[in-house]
């Protein structure tokens with residue numbers, strides 16, 4: 281088996297990398313494929329909490345790399361989905377504990393075992409980012425429609441462009457979109473951000489309080505039916521699997537009628 | 551193709567289009583590693599050079615930055631009134 285290694289990255293902190301990693305992991309696993317989620321935010325372990333697995337962590341990624349345990353011993357099985365696993369980060373080490381070579385080797389081993397390997401990365405553009413992307417062939421860039429987050433996402437896109445040899449494709453997830461604020465022209469629209477960054481869109485996730493509730497429960501929102509943000513993540517997983525899923529209510533989330541007329545005469549790249 | 555219009559910013563613009571314009575201009579500077587004051591000094595020099603050859607209409611002289619994918623282009627427009635030689 282040779283799985284796909286997909287890194288989730290953002291530049292700016294707190295825009296939703298870990299939330300996206302957990303939900304994309306769950307959504308992919310729900311479609312039946314096997315998935316490993318890797319927490320590369322060494323020293324700031326979070327993904328175990330979002331998955332509700334913090335009490336089951338025995339070994340971690342650094343233990344594997346430093347050969348204190350076998351890879352299989354460090355993998356924590358999800359509570360609900362038998363085909364979903366987490367490789368937790370070390371909480372008491374720092375970003376230098378794993379280098380790019382070691383990460384490449386680890387991802388190589390993981391993709392021999394799983395269909396999908398989802399890597400959650402730390403904020404920033406320094407070594408932590410470089411190591412997190414080291415073993416990946418694909419990337420998901422996540423941002424919110426705020427100026428500082430978009431600026432940092434652009435840095436990441438620049439860095440991914442420079443790694444064209446290794447990263448064959450990257451797409452954008454726009455998180456915490458507030459359709460109401462776009463409608464009143466108080467915030468950049470999905471279309472605006474895509475135009476500015478010149479990237480392909482993978483998904484749009486609305487701002488949703490339920491995401492915070494789900495974090496507190498340790499059950500990613502993608503596992504719950506009838507919730508828009510959960511559906512957004514499930515759609516992202518289907519698009520990753522190559523399905524052509526229409527963007528949900530993008531028109532509503534998007535520009536006013538005038539924007540649509542302009543688009544009709546001058547279609548946007550997306 | 552997008553035209554970045556930092557020259558004539560209208561007062562009644564929405565927050566959204568302000569953010570979009572600022573964002574585009576900021577990213578063009580980031581991507582080119584261009585210091586904030588470089589474009590205005592370039593404009594001054596360009597005007598000085600063209601003015602050696604022509605009388606130009608300063609009122610309608612325009613500089614625009616256009617974005618093509620992730621690349622930028624500087625578009626200058628000098629309305630020429632008469633030759634100086």
Ligand SMILES: Nc1ncnc2c1ncn2[C@@H]1O[C@H](COP(=O)(O)OP(=O)(O)OP(=O)(O)O)[C@@H](O)[C@H]1O
Nearest residue numbers: 293294295296297298299403456486487488491492
């Ligand atoms: N769509 C959303 N709606 C509401 N809240 C959200 C949404 N996405 C993320 N959040 C909240 O934003 C906060 C930051 O999310 P998260 O931890 O996933 O970001 P991160 O990019 O991993 O942060 P860091 O850079 O610190 O690792 C969390 O409290 C999370 O619940």
Ligand SMILES: [Mg+2]
Nearest residue numbers: 297298321326
């Ligand atoms: Mg995180």
